[in-house]
Amino acid sequence: MEVLESFDIGARLQRGRSYARKGQVLSIDVAKGVVEARVQGSRASPYQVSIKVRPLMPAEWKRLAAELSSQAIFAAKLLAGEMPRDIEQAFTDARLSLFPEKMREISTACSCPDWSNPCKHVAAVYYLLGEAFDRDPFLIFRMRGMDRDEFLVMLGESRKVEAEVVVEAEPLPAKPEEFWGAKTLPADLSGDLSGPKTVAALPRRLGALQFWRGEAPMIPALAPMYEEAARRAERLLLGEWRGRT
Numbered sequence: 493m494e495v496l497e498s499f500d501i502g503a504r505l506q507r508g509r510s511y512a513r514k515g516q517v518l519s520i521d522v523a524k525g526v527v528e529a530r531v532q533g534s535r536a537s538p539y540q541v542s543i544k545v546r547p548l549m550p551a552e553w554k555r556l557a558a559e560l561s562s563q564a565i566f567a568a569k570l571l572a573g574e575m576p577r578d579i580e581q582a583f584t585d586a587r588l589s590l591f592p593e594k595m596r597e598i599s600t601a602c603s604c605p606d607w608s609n610p611c612k613h614v615a616a617v618y619y620l621l622g623e624a625f626d627r628d629p630f631l632i633f634r635m636r637g638m639d640r641d642e643f644l645v646m647l648g649e650s651r652k653v654e655a656e657v658v659v660e661a662e663p664l665p666a667k668p669e670e671f672w673g674a675k676t677l678p679a680d681l682s683g684d685l686s687g688p689k690t691v692a693a694l695p696r697r698l699g700a701l702q703f704w705r706g707e708a709p710m711i712p713a714l715a716p717m718y719e720e721a722a723r724r725a726e727r728l729l730l731g732e733w734r735g736r737t
Contacts, residue, residue: 493505493618493619493622495591495592496618499594499595501595504609504610504615505615505618505619506615507611507612507615508610508612508613508614508615508616508617508618508619509615509619511531511612511613511615512615512616512617512619516531516532516533516613516616517529517530517531517532517616517617517620518531518532518538520617520620520621520624522621522624522631522634523634524547524634524635524637524638524639525544525545525546525547525635525636525637526543526544527541527542527543527544527545527617527621527635528542529541529543529617531602531613531616531617533604533613539602539603539604540602540603541600541601541603541613541614541617542600542602543598543599543600543614543617543618543621544599545592545598545635545636546597546598547636547637547638548588548636548637548638552586552588553637553643553646554646555587555588556582556583556586556588557643557646557647557649558586559582559585559586560582560586563582566582567647570644570647571644571647573640575629575630579629590632590636591632600614602614691715691718691719691722692714692715692718695710695711695714
């Protein structure tokens with residue numbers, strides 16, 4: 493609705509609010525690049541409403557898939573069937589727009605005699621379309637020309653190609669004994685065994701937590717346990733390495 497209002501049609505959109513709230517929109521069907529709806533007006537027969545949106549071209553979808561595949565959190569959520577909250581930023585990074593940027597990218601038609609654009613029947617469909625997007629955000633993809641399953645296949649292929657390019661197979665040793673034999677462990681494998689410089693660093697980073705109900709403040713209460721755990725871990729690890737050598 494914010495996108496539509498940015499096209500300076502906010503006043504005309506208000507005309508469809510009551511129609512949407514009274515249940516005058518009988519049906520909405522979102523297909524690739526087009527929304528078809530039936531709206532009951534003052535006449536006996538419902539009006540036929542059509543909203544067409546410029547679909548993204550195949551090359552644009554591929555560019556988006558490549559952008560999303562490079563960001564693990566976006567790809568993981570989409571492949572799990574979840575629409576990321578900041579998906580619009582991913583579109584922007586791919587030099588695209590999730591929603592139409594200009595009014596000329598949207599064309600509407602209604603069988604009613606009102607020549608306003610949008611008429612109250614189209615405006616009512618706009619309102620309910622926004623609610624439909626809330627329930628199923630992938631309808632936005634379909635409106636822009638790509639079904640959810642089709643895009644997920646494209647996204648999976650893009651991630652596969654990226655993995656093939658980035659991850660190279662490590663060549664096997666030419667001599668079998670080098671492959672099956674164990675290498676000599678370095679003397680300093682254990683690394684630095686000194687205790688942490690800051691006691692209870694993670695709780696300190698979290699700060700005061702509202703659920704804490706101890707008699708003493710949280711950090712002073714936890715610090716002795718963290719210190720003792722660090723000492724025991726150091727002794728245990730040193731004992732294991734001494735036993736092996």
